[in-house]
Amino acid sequence: MASPSKLRIAIVGAGIVGVSTAFFLARAGVGVRLLEAHAPAAAATGAADGAVSVASKRPGAMMNAALAGIALYRELAAQGVLDGGFVSRSTFLVAVGAAEAAVLDGHAEALASAGVEVVRHPTSALARLAPALSPEAEGAIEVRGEGHAIGYDVVRRLIRAAELTVERGVTVRNLVQSSDGGLVGLDTDRGRIEADAVVIAAGGGSAELLGLDGVLRPRRGQLLVTERAPALNAALPGAIMSARYLLSKASAKGAPVSPRGYGLVIDPLRTGQFLVGGTRENDATRPIADVEAIGHVLADAVAMVPGLAKLRLLRAFAGLRTAVVDGLPLIGRAPGGDGVFVATGFEGDGICLGPVMGRTIADALLGRPATLDLSPFDPGRFLAGRVAA
Amino acid sequence: MTGGTFSWNGRDVAFRAGESIGAALAGAGVDALGHDPAGRATRWFCGIGACQNCLVRVGGRLVEACLTPAEDGLVVVSADVAEEIDR
């Protein structure tokens, strides 16, 4: 490839993955065209719960990636790039009932075996540790070293820090390749953009550009934000995740256990508000919240933290996560398309993984050694030979 | 319904039947209602429940003083009086 300063790179999608990629390229002195159909963080990034967490993960490729993701957040925060946009805090997995307590025990062991710092808190300790929790809670495990970052805040701060410019309202129609298969660039509704490399980080919109059928699917999440309640907020030491969430996720792979895929995470925000989620719904294509789901999530939340009943709901919202049918994201070089990179399918892990995957792709584009093994996420498992136009 | 008194931050405030908490407080000369949980000064402003400037705490919950009828014996405090934590 040409020297970095001469490289022409186009990134499709200004969600957290595309913006992170642009950020690391810009920091290396590479100018990028950052093309966005709507606006930065307009889709999944802007409707995410912001977990920078391994608490619900099992050992494996996704956990390793998430640990690298958390480490990078700390690094960026230390560099001042995130300007307070990353909040370090523990996640508390809380069990209600013997069955959940048993699941939690096994999970704690698995996390610890992967080197995650886990502290077990017996039932007797909870009233002091987390006074806002319901007395029904039967023990919790604290996953330390995690954090929270609001997706749209991260995106805005990365744009500012690297002085990026987002080209809003640009619809990318297709990749353009020469007769010998070399990349020419992209055709857009505003004309052709020539590029030496293209990064497709367009969430669900990536499928059409890559000629992927049946590989990506939307998985809706519904979330809500309450008004401020500083005292209640202070009575929770970190994010509260119901142990039932582990069942809902049914491990990293596979379908949710119910059509709505109800889980429960209650995140006390810096503002004194609470962010509460959520659902994992297949076959829902409109990112609009409904009262049945929000009411269900709220009922669960009130059972876990009774004080929430006295607050008001300020906003309910929904987003469409882009999931891959086998549960692992698509990250890396698209086979058969020289200079075409893919980074999508992060489902609910985009905020945690976006920056680290952006850096990894930037490193690949710059010919730098990889700091993260991307082989488990190789798009080649679905894309072999398909990108060639 | 008849009028009566309610408690505002520990002080008795008289109201007439049908009066809102906010109107009764204004009638008692109370303009500054304290602060909301975000630290912003609270006060009667739009009078129609739109601006959320007149939040007060009743039974632990934040309500618009301009929309909420006063009731005899009601205990009303500023919105920034810390909520009690239910378990």
Add this chain to the structure above:
Amino acid sequence: MNRAPVLVVGGGPAGLAAAARLADAGRAVDLVELRPALGGAYHRRPIPGVAPWPIGRAGEARWTRLAAGIERPEIRVRLRTGFLGVDGAGFTLLDDRTTGRVETMRPAAIVIATGAVEMVRPRSGWELPGVTTAGGLQVMMKETGRIPEGRILLAGSGPLLVALAGQMVAAGRPPAAIVETGDPFAHPIAGLGLLAHPGPLLEAAGHMARIFAARVPWRRATTLEAIEPTDAGLAVTLVDRRGARERIVVDRVALHDGIRSNDHGFPEASPTASALPFVAWAGDCREVLGVAAAEIDGARIGEEIAARLAGAPIATTSAIRRLAAARQAQDVLARVFAPARPPTPIERLPRETILCRCEGRTVGDLVDLLEGADAPGGREIKLSGRFSMGACQGRFCAHWVAEAAAGLRPDAPPPTPHDLTGRRWPSRPVSIAALVASNSSPDEPTRPT
């Protein structure tokens, strides 16, 4: 035919008129009103034992007509009930403040008649206790029959300040002064246009006669620039037409810089008759034309919805012509009260001036957010800047934030207030306990077609 009730949102003239016409056509109507009494801004009802504020013969006749129109078995009036919007499964959500429950329903149609909200231009100190909107002060007067104690200054622009001052004089409590940004007497030719609208003109003349008789200072072509708290009261800085500043001390300030539709967060009007539920807007929330027009518009929309639901042709009425006349009157008023000097652009106000009061966001915060190579759009300004993100959901700041953003970044597409507020439920904050107690999904939700 869908026999579900039609939901009418708002108990002002437009809502009441719409409900009456729907009932005329045999439709069941649920009329919801957030406040404990019907009336809307103009016809606001007093609490028991207090005489209604005098509003003149035409106004009293209108109220008698509107109140009689809804005394029918087809119409169920639900007070202290707010409209939260329509959810993603097509359910309409109501916040019943009496029962403490959120209810879901599937009306055949929704008439949104939520009237207007006041505009208050940001200026230093507008967020202080003792500062209300002029309409907010009027609500208190109309409901309680009382005017709060102390020296009250009315400031901003428009006919409401004159009406409010006239009412205060009539009640024996004249305001300390009226500070009017416009210079109404400087537009005699435009003012003549009002002669075509004798109703409002006579009402205004009555108020003005009272104001002059009571020698209330009417400071025209003067702007209230800043409000500061002092031990003696609120010190306000006035700037006259020559730019000279003056400081006076009062106890209360009532601000008013015009009104606009109270439309934030609500679903858009339906483009086609097949949309379910069919959503229509009526009265000032559709177009600010005043109380008389609101009654006409409500009746028109009520008839139109009834016809649509019956599959009947929509009759042409005189309503459109009468609304056009009301629009003309509003245009004349806008010219008469046009600012004598161009107002300071929002983005050039002192940096510490509060723009979004709920989230404490200032002019300086917006200037900083919009610096740099990349110009964020409306939704980004909301999310990353926290403008219009608080409990009022942008009702009082989205307009000014959008205006200031357009001024700061002429290189980017100007954001609209709706970019900042969005259109989604809940359109206002709602009790979580009420949502949990909701009788949602009595049947399995189905998606709207």
